[in-house]
Structure formats: structure tokens, C-alpha cells
Amino acid sequence: MQAAEPFLRLEGIRKDFGAFTALRDIRLEVAQGEFVCFLGPSGCGKTTLLRIVAGLEAQTAGTIRQGGRDISALPPAERDYGIVFQSYALFPNLTVFDNVAYGLVNRRTDRAAIRSRVAELLQLVGLPESAAKYPAQLSGGQQQRIALARALATSPGLLLLDEPLSALDAIVRVHLRQEIRSLQQRLGVTTVMVTHDQEEALSMADRIVVMNHGVIDQVGTPIEVYREPATPFVADFVGKVNMLAGTVEAPGRVKVGARSFSGASCNGSPGRAVRAYLRPEDIVARPIAEGDPNVLEARIDKIEFLGSYCLVRVVAEGLGEQPLTVYLSLNYLSEQGLRAGSALKLRVLAERMRVFDS
Amino acid sequence: MSAVLAAGGARVRQRVHWTDRTAHLLLAAIALALVAFLAGPLAAILAQSVEDARGRFVGLENFFAYFATPALAESLWNSVWVSLLATAVVVPAAFVYAYAIARSCMPLKGAFRIIALVPLLAPSLLAAISLIYWFGNQGVLKDWMQALGIESIYGAPGIVLAEIFSVFPHALIILVTALSLADARLYEAAEALGTSRARKFFTVTLPGAKYGIASAAMVSFTLVITDFGIPKVIGGNFNVLATDVFKLVIGQHDFQKGAVVAIFLLAPALLTFVVDRFVQRKQTSMLTARAVPYAPRPQKGFDLAMTAYCVLVTALMLAVLGMAMFASFVKFWPYDLSFSLRHYVLGLVDMEVGAAFVNSLTLAFFTATAGTAIVFAGAYLVEKTRGAGWLRSGVQFLALIPMAVPGLVLGLGYIFFFNAPQNPLNFLYQTMTLLVLCTVVHFYTTGHLTAVTALKALDAEFESVSASLKVPFWRTFWRVTLPICTPALVDISRYFFINAMTTISAVVFLYSPDTKVASIAILNLDEAGEPGAAAAMAVLIAAASLAACIAYLCIGWLVERRTQAWRASK
Numbered sequence: 001m002q003a004a005e006p007f008l009r010l011e012g013i014r015k016d017f018g019a020f021t022a023l024r025d026i027r028l029e030v031a032q033g034e035f036v037c038f039l040g041p042s043g044c045g046k047t048t049l050l051r052i053v054a055g056l057e058a059q060t061a062g063t064i065r066q067g068g069r070d071i072s073a074l075p076p077a078e079r080d081y082g083i084v085f086q087s088y089a090l091f092p093n094l095t096v097f098d099n100v101a102y103g104l105v106n107r108r109t110d111r112a113a114i115r116s117r118v119a120e121l122l123q124l125v126g127l128p129e130s131a132a133k134y135p136a137q138l139s140g141g142q143q144q145r146i147a148l149a150r151a152l153a154t155s156p157g158l159l160l161l162d163e164p165l166s167a168l169d170a171i172v173r174v175h176l177r178q179e180i181r182s183l184q185q186r187l188g189v190t191t192v193m194v195t196h197d198q199e200e201a202l203s204m205a206d207r208i209v210v211m212n213h214g215v216i217d218q219v220g221t222p223i224e225v226y227r228e229p230a231t232p233f234v235a236d237f238v239g240k241v242n243m244l245a246g247t248v249e250a251p252g253r254v255k256v257g258a259r260s261f262s263g264a265s266c267n268g269s270p271g272r273a274v275r276a277y278l279r280p281e282d283i284v285a286r287p288i289a290e291g292d293p294n295v296l297e298a299r300i301d302k303i304e305f306l307g308s309y310c311l312v313r314v315v316a317e318g319l320g321e322q323p324l325t326v327y328l329s330l331n332y333l334s335e336q337g338l339r340a341g342s343a344l345k346l347r348v349l350a351e352r353m354r355v356f357d358s
Numbered sequence: 359m360s361a362v363l364a365a366g367g368a369r370v371r372q373r374v375h376w377t378d379r380t381a382h383l384l385l386a387a388i389a390l391a392l393v394a395f396l397a398g399p400l401a402a403i404l405a406q407s408v409e410d411a412r413g414r415f416v417g418l419e420n421f422f423a424y425f426a427t428p429a430l431a432e433s434l435w436n437s438v439w440v441s442l443l444a445t446a447v448v449v450p451a452a453f454v455y456a457y458a459i460a461r462s463c464m465p466l467k468g469a470f471r472i473i474a475l476v477p478l479l480a481p482s483l484l485a486a487i488s489l490i491y492w493f494g495n496q497g498v499l500k501d502w503m504q505a506l507g508i509e510s511i512y513g514a515p516g517i518v519l520a521e522i523f524s525v526f527p528h529a530l531i532i533l534v535t536a537l538s539l540a541d542a543r544l545y546e547a548a549e550a551l552g553t554s555r556a557r558k559f560f561t562v563t564l565p566g567a568k569y570g571i572a573s574a575a576m577v578s579f580t581l582v583i584t585d586f587g588i589p590k591v592i593g594g595n596f597n598v599l600a601t602d603v604f605k606l607v608i609g610q611h612d613f614q615k616g617a618v619v620a621i622f623l624l625a626p627a628l629l630t631f632v633v634d635r636f637v638q639r640k641q642t643s644m645l646t647a648r649a650v651p652y653a654p655r656p657q658k659g660f661d662l663a664m665t666a667y668c669v670l671v672t673a674l675m676l677a678v679l680g681m682a683m684f685a686s687f688v689k690f691w692p693y694d695l696s697f698s699l700r701h702y703v704l705g706l707v708d709m710e711v712g713a714a715f716v717n718s719l720t721l722a723f724f725t726a727t728a729g730t731a732i733v734f735a736g737a738y739l740v741e742k743t744r745g746a747g748w749l750r751s752g753v754q755f756l757a758l759i760p761m762a763v764p765g766l767v768l769g770l771g772y773i774f775f776f777n778a779p780q781n782p783l784n785f786l787y788q789t790m791t792l793l794v795l796c797t798v799v800h801f802y803t804t805g806h807l808t809a810v811t812a813l814k815a816l817d818a819e820f821e822s823v824s825a826s827l828k829v830p831f832w833r834t835f836w837r838v839t840l841p842i843c844t845p846a847l848v849d850i851s852r853y854f855f856i857n858a859m860t861t862i863s864a865v866v867f868l869y870s871p872d873t874k875v876a877s878i879a880i881l882n883l884d885e886a887g888e889p890g891a892a893a894a895m896a897v898l899i900a901a902a903s904l905a906a907c908i909a910y911l912c913i914g915w916l917v918e919r920r921t922q923a924w925r926a927s928k
Contacts, residue, residue: 092842
């Protein structure tokens with residue numbers, strides 16, 4: 001009759017805290033084995049949504065189905081998931097072994113089976129030697145992996161990660177995110193992760209759910225969310241962006257200040273006020289051929305050195321007061337001898353422009 | 359099949375797991391117990407105060423009758439000014455002492471601190487007995503006192519002095535805490551701006567400690583106005599509210615006026631309670647996570663002055679304590695000062711205080727064990743289980759009330775409530791069980807707050823993790839929560855034990871000849887004209903409390919080694 005039911009399906013989820021509505025009409029499907037990130041600023045409801053999936057909060061309305069089962073009204077203990085919290089919540093007075101075995105002791109009576117399962121899990125997270133240690137003897141990143149091993153110990157169908165990396169320092173964070181991702185792919189466990197870090201979401205997820213003020217703004221692959229943001233909020237929240245206020249001149253033409261850009265994907269009646277969103281990398285310094293459309297004469301206002309790339313703020317002729325931010329490679333800047341005050345030509349890839357009503 | 363019906367506005371209710379249901383039942387049991395042993399008795403007092411002797415509602419008539427009795431109205435005024443005076447002395451005195459402990463580099467800080475806390479180990483009336491030996495009719499320094507213009511120690515002077523001694527440690531604890539919560543960065547900033555010492559004190563130190571000072575003043579006032587033992591022993595003909603309650607209820611069986619006085623005693627305690635809650639919130643918000651703890655630096659003159667002050671205060675305290683001990687070992691004061699155990703023999707054997715002492719130990723033991731279990735279970739259920747929100751807030755609220763209820767008032771409520779023939783719990787009246795329950799309730803709040811603090815320090819997600827691993831909450835309670843919290847449990851238990859040993863106010867209404875406790879026996883000895891034996895028994899109680907403290911210290915150390923090994927591994 002129908003395609004296989006998604007592994008996890010949220011329908012019309014709503015959550016009220018008194019008069020405040022934290023979540024509104026949340027609709028989402030997650031396929032078996034998928035890695036989904038809830039991304040949004042703090043207070044957008046992403047953690048609440050995760051806790052509702054876990055049954056740690058009860059939704060005010062709406063249904064949740066997991067693995068073909070309606071779990072909307074089930075308490076956490078009757079659902080099937082493992083969870084890792086931002087604080088890890090490792091039991092500090094139990095050894096790593098006892099922490100990982102915590103959920104196993106209840107189910108399997110066979111001690112040898114528990115021992116071999118714990119050993120297997122510690123191997124999996126790359127800490128085979130740590131069984132006898134207490135959590136306080138481990139580094140933050142190691143604690144994180146133990147929490148992951150504990151959550152995976154009972155082979156749950158769903159893995160929930162609540163900002164699992166935000167308590168770690170930058171280098172460990174970058175390293176662990178690849179590790180978690182590859183572990184997830186190896187085990188094929190359906191995973192939902194909450195994060196406010198867009199880079200984390202972009203690099204780890206199969207699909208990103210961008211949330212704002214209790215609603216889902218966009219669901220899509222990292223590339224979709226980045227390249228084709230569905231709302232101004234998404235464009236602004238994910239990645240850097242230039243926002244230009246303008247008007248529609250004609251279908252496919254946007255006028256900003258005295259300049260008009262052709263090839264933009266916009267329609268609607270001429271004269272409508274719009275905001276055009278443009279990524280810094282969609283304004284390029286080369287190659288520019290003679291006669292290319294959408295070329296700007298610009299002057300460098302400020303250069304922020306970031307390493308191999310620099311964030312360059314330019315003021316372009318005809319755009320009025322609105323400055324643009326572009327990425328230019330350090331090599332290009334030095335080859336051309338560019339510095340603050342220098343003039344240069346820039347080409348706007350107008351087809352990449354996202355145009356929204358203002 | 360998979361068509362999902364839209365919820366269509368119907369609220370989703372999560373099914374309650376049976377383990378959560380169990381938690382709710384336990385929580386309900388705690389709530390019920392608090393209603394029966396706290397709310398019930400308090401309601402009985404309120405009811406009694408607006409009824410006549412035959413149980414008819416008379417509105418505020420009892421209150422009018424009270425004020426129409428000049429002797430009673432005078433007690434109200436006596437209580438107020440005596441308490442104000444004692445507070446006015448004890449708070450500055452304790453402040454300087456606390457300042458020395460928290461902000462100077464004087465030597466022997468630990469010793470000074472412990473000596474100042476010693477009064478907590480004995481019933482408050484120990485100080486009164488001791489003052490009688492110093493300044494009473496046959497007192498050593500009676501002439502000095504009279505030279506200062508005080509005719510007799512019996513009455514207001516004795517009450518004020520004894521209260522200062524016994525309330526000092528309470529004020530000190532609060533003030534040391536307040537002064538320890540200083541942010542060093544403020545002082546560094548002040549110093550960088552070239553601020554003088556005095557200006558730093560008035561612009562940084564005092565504002566930082568003002569809530570602590572307010573709290574200490576309120577607590578001191580309440581403790582003094584509700585204390586029964588001291589005015590009973592040294593008050594003479596000087597009547598105060600606390601002694602009035604006793605006379606009205608036990609002597610004249612005028613329950614209605616007794617209830618009226620109880621309500622007067624409840625008022626300052628309630629006010630203290632409200633102010634204290636407010637203060638606590640302010641105090642904690644003052645110190646942010648980024649504050650740097652203040653560490654005093656040596657300053658010769660200042661440290662010397664502080665040491666001198668602390669030596670003086672501890673000398674006075676030891677004089678009070680020492681006199682009681684000395685008098686208890688003297689053959690016949692003041693004529694034959696040779697060593698004798700006569701008073702101990704007289705007290706323990708002839709006056710049968712031995713049995714009372716055993717009763718005290720029994721009371722303290724069961725309060726310290728059952729009380730700790732109940733309080734910790736209650737705090738755990740409130741803090742760490744899911745669902746049953748209204749039950750949770752109910753228990754939370756009831757758990758804080760005992761702080762605002764003086765022992766005398768609670769004890770009176772127990773008479774009204776449990777002595778009523780129609781109360782199905784009437785069979786408990788005058789039993790040791792009721793004494794234990796009353797004492798647990800009397801000191802419930804401090805134990806509860808200690809437990810809550812310890813529980814709040816645990817990761818809030820332990821229970822969520824357990825649920826996701828399908829481990830029932832009691833297993834996590836047993837394997838994780840309880841082991842981590844054992845140091846707090848030891849603290850709570852010690853607090854219960856010491857207070858059960860020394861309490862008078864609540865139990866004075868509730869004992870029978872079989873369940874009389876030692877602190878009450880001391881009162882009786884004193885009334886019977888045996889101050890030496892009374893002193894001896896007070897010393898024994900202090901010794902037992904001290905022994906208990908040492909025992910708890912050892913238990914604490916053992917427990918720490920067994921359950922807190924993971925902390926050391928950092």
C-alpha cells in the first residue's frame with residue numbers, strides 16, 4: 001500500500017508552558033538509520049523537542065510514533081532510546097565499567113555476557129583500558145565517549161544527543177564530531193542530535209532541522225539548508241550572509257541602491273520591497289571576464305585576517321550605505337597588493353541570491 | 359493502519375509508569391505524615407485560640423481577654439525588650455568574632471570556632487544555672503554585680519546574659535557564612551582605587567554582609583523570645599511569654615489563653631522565616647560563579663586585636679561552661695568546695711534522672727535514625743522524582759514550616775491535637791513515639807534543606823538516564839544518590855541527635871513520667887532546689903552530645919573513605 005513508515009514520526013507536536021508556547025505544530029519524519037540535527041538559537045525549543053521524543057517532557061498535543069509504535073503517552077522507561085546529555089550525567093561514584101553496564105545489569109543475568117558487552121563497547125568508543133577508572137579520572141572527551149557507550153549498551157533503536165559536544169574545547173570537539181558520526185554510520189543507529197553550533201550540524205547531519213521560536217523553519221540536507229535557506233532566519237543563522245535591502249525590478253531582476261542584479265530567482269510585481277541574501281563566497285574577485293554582468297566597483301574598507309582566508313568588508317559603488325562582506329584568499333590579497341582603501345572589481349553570483357519579501 | 363488521528367486539541371497525558379506511581383505513593387505518605395504531625399497540631403492551636411473552653415467559636419475574645427489581664431500583657435512587653443536587648447548585644451559581638459574568623463589571619467581559628475560552638479551541645483539552661491553560681495544569692499561575683507548597680511541576677515539581667523551565651527553560636531554560624539561569601543575582586547578593585555581600610559569596610563564588607571546581619575538578628579530575636587529553659591531557671595518573678603504559656607496550660611489548664619500566647623510566639627518566628635527566605639535568595643545571587651574567594655592577608659596589629667577579642671569572648675564562654683562543670687563536682691556550694699560526685703549520684707540515682715537520661719538517648723537515637731531516613735526520603739522524592747506536581751509542592755511547603763514554628767508552640771499544638779479524645783492518633787499521646795515524631799518535625803527544615811542542597815548538587819539528569827536505561831529509580835537511589843549523599847546524611851543525623859539531646863521546649867508538654875527526658879529532669883531538679891544536681895545533669899548532656907559529635911566525626915570519616923573514594927581520584 002505505502003512506502004515503509006519512517007522510523008520516527010512527529011505529528012502536530014505542541015508544547016505549552018503556561019501561557020508560553022514553546023513548540024507549535026511540529027511535523028517531522030526521520031528515516032531508519034538517519035542522523036538528524038535540531039539546530040537553532042537557544043530558546044528555540046530544540047531541546048524541549050528532544051525531551052519530548054525521550055518522554056522526559058510530555059507534549060501538550062500531538063503524536064509520536066517510533067518503529068511503528070505510538071509512543072505518545074509512554075513514560076521514558078517504556079520507550080526505546082539511549083541518551084547522552086550535555087553534562088554526560090555519568091555516575092561519578094561508579095567506575096567506567098559499572099557506568100557502561102548500568103542498563104545491562106537489569107536485563108542480562110549472565111555476568112560474563114555483561115563483561116564481554118562492556119569490553120566491546122569500550123573498544124567501540126576507543127577506550128578499552130579505562131574500565132576500572134572513575135569518571136573524574138577521565139578527560140571531558142573521554143567522559144563523553146563513556147556516556148555514548150552507556151547509551152548504546154542496550155542497543156537502543158534511537159540515539160538522542162543533547163548538545164553532546166558543547167562542553168568540550170574546540171579541538172576535541174572537532175575530533176569527536178567525526179568520531180561520533182562514523183560510529184553512528186557503522187552501527188546504523190537512528191540518531192537525533194540537538195545543537196546550536198551550525199558548523200557541527202553541517203558537518204555531521206544527514207538532514208538538519210532548523211528551528212526558531214518553537215517552529216521548524218526548514219528541514220533539509222546540510223547543502224540545501226546552506227545554499228537554499230527557506231527563510232531569512234535560516235539564511236542568517238546558518239553561515240555568514242550579506243543582507244541587501246532592495247526592490248524587484250522585473251522578474252529575475254533585483255535592484256539594490258542604484259544597481260540592478262540580473263539572474264536572481266525572484267518574481268512578483270515590480271516595485272515590491274525585498275531583502276536579498278548573499279553568501280560572502282558568492283561574491284567573487286576572479287575570474288571576471290570583460291562584459292560579465294553584475295560586476296561591482298568596490299573599495300576595501302577593512303580586512304579581518306582569519307588565516308588562509310580573510311574576511312574583507314568592502315563598500316561597493318552604487319549600493320549606497322550597505323557594505324558587503326566577501327572572502328578573499330590571503331594569496332590573492334598579497335598578489336594584488338590589496339589593503340584597506342584599495343579598489344577592486346567584484347562579481348556577484350546573482351543566481352545564488354536568495355530573495356525574500358521584506 | 360498508520361493513519362494517525364489528529365489529537366485535535368485533546369491534551370496528551372503521559373501514562374504513569376508503575377515505578378513513578380510507587381514514588382507518588384511514598385510522597386503521599388510523607389505528605390500525610392506532615393499533615394498529621396505538623397499541620398494538624400498548628401491548626402489545633404489556631405482553632406483553640408478562637409474558641410472558648412467548651413469549644414464554641416468566640417472570635418477574637420480570647421485575645422481581648424489576654425490584653426485585659428495586665429500581668430499577661432506585661433509579659434508580652436517583657437519578652438520583647440529582653441529579646442531586643444539580647445539581640446542588640448549578641449549580633450555585634452558575634453559579628454566581630456565572625457569577622458576575626460573569616461577575615462583575619464589570627465592563629466588557632468579552628469579552636470576559636472569550635473569553642474564558640476560549644477553552647478550548642480548543652481540545653482540552653484546550662485548558662486542560666488552557671489550564672490546563678492556566678493552572680494546568684496550565693497554567687498562568687500555577686501558583690502561586683504551589685505557594685506555595677508544590678509541588684510539581682512534573677513530576672514531580666516540573668517535572662518539577657520544567659521541568652522547571649524546560648525544564642526551566640528547560632529548568630530556566629532550565620533555571620534561566618536555571610537562573611538566567607540566575599541568576592542576578592544571587589545576588594546582588589548577597591549584597593550586599586552586607593553580606598554582606605556575603613557571605607558572598604560563600610561562600602562564593601564558591610565553591604566556584602568547586610569543580609570547575613572539581618573538574618574542573624576532575626577534568628578537571635580526569635581530564639582530568645584521563644585526560649586523556655588532560661589527564663590524558667592533564672593527568670594525569678596520576671597514573666598515572659600514562654601513561661602506564661604507553660605503556666606497557663608500546665609498550671610491553670612487555660613488552653614485558650616495558652617493558644618493566644620502561642621500565636622504571639624509564632625509571629626516573630628514567621629516573620630524571621632519570611633525574611634530569611636528572602637535573604638537567602640539575595641545572598642546566593644550575590645556571589646556569581648566567577649567570584650574569586652577572598653583570602654585574608656596577615657596584618658600584625660589587626661590580627662592581634664582580633665585575637666585579643668576572641669580570647670576575651672572564649673574566656674567568658676569557658677567561664678560560663680566551666681562554672682557549671684565546677685559546681686557539679688563540688689560537695690556543698692559555697693561552703694565546702696572539695697571534690698565530690700555527690701550531685702551526680704543524687705541526680706542519677708536518688709532523683710532517678712538515670713532513667714530520664716536513657717530516655718534522652720533513646721529519643722536522640724530514634725530521632726537521628728528515623729528522622730534522617732524520613733527527611734532524606736522526603737527531600738529525594740521532592741527533588742528527584744517525576745510527576746505529581748501538586749503533591750510535590752505540598753511537601754516542599756510543609757517541609758519549610760517547622761523552621762517558623764517555635765518548639766513551645768509545636769509542643770502545645772501536639773497537646774491540643776493528640777490529647778483530643780476523638781483523634782484516632784490519640785493513643786500516641788505521651789508515648790516515646792510521639793516525642794520522637796515531634797522532635798523530628800521540630801527540626802525537620804534544617805535537615806530537609808541540608809538534604810536538598812546535597813541532592814541539588816547531583817546532576818539533574820541521573821534519573822533521566824536511568825529511565826532511558828529502564829532502571830527503576832530506587833536502584834539509582836541506592837547505587838548512586840545515597841552513596842554520594844552519605845556525608846550529608848551524617849550531618850543531618852548529627853544535627854538531629856544533638857538537638858534531641860538538648861531540646862526542652864517542644865517535649866516539655868508531651869512527656870509522661872515514663873518518657874521524661876534528661877533536659878526536663880534538669881528543670882525539675884532546679885525547681886526542687888538542687889542546682890548542683892541540675893548542673894551535673896546539664897554537664898552530662900553536654901558530655902553525651904560531645905561524645906556523639908566525636909562518634910559522628912569517626913563515622914563521617916569512615917563513610918567518606920568507603921563512599922567518596924571517587925572524589926579523591928581527581
